Amino acid sequence: MNDHDLDAVFAQARALAPADNGAAERFLVGHRQRRAQQRTRRTGWVGALLASAAAVAGLTVLRPTPELPASAAYGAYQSAWGDGW
Template sequence: MNDHELDPTNLDALFAQARAPTPADAGAAERFLRGHRHRRSRQRARRVGWVGTLLASAAALAGLTVLRPAPELPASAAYGVYQSAWGEGW
């Protein structure tokens, strides 16, 4: 057996030691979760701001189209010629 090879008893002890949580593990997990929550809250705030802006723009556009009277459409040149050919009482 080589010096670098481990027998099964040493390997089992190594795995048991790796599975046992330490205070450093708890601190790392807490830092990870804190950063994850911070990123999620930033994404949520960005999404809420975008949706709010979209809804406000839609409401403003709808308000302008409902409250403003429809513009008078200009008569085309062909319509003007047709109207002048037939006169006012057609």
């Protein structure tokens, strides 16, 4: 194969055909659909995480705090200062 034949092959490969335009369009449509699905999935996860965080925060605020036992250090401090500190 000489240089002239190679130039002709490369020129033919560079020229777009109607089938190339259709393939590019199909690729772009599929790519856009995949990106939209990823965005939808990501939005769903973010919403679920925010809802879970709100539920946990609501439960911790609404639930009464348990009575914690006084530690030995607190007892010693209170006895040293008295009840009115």
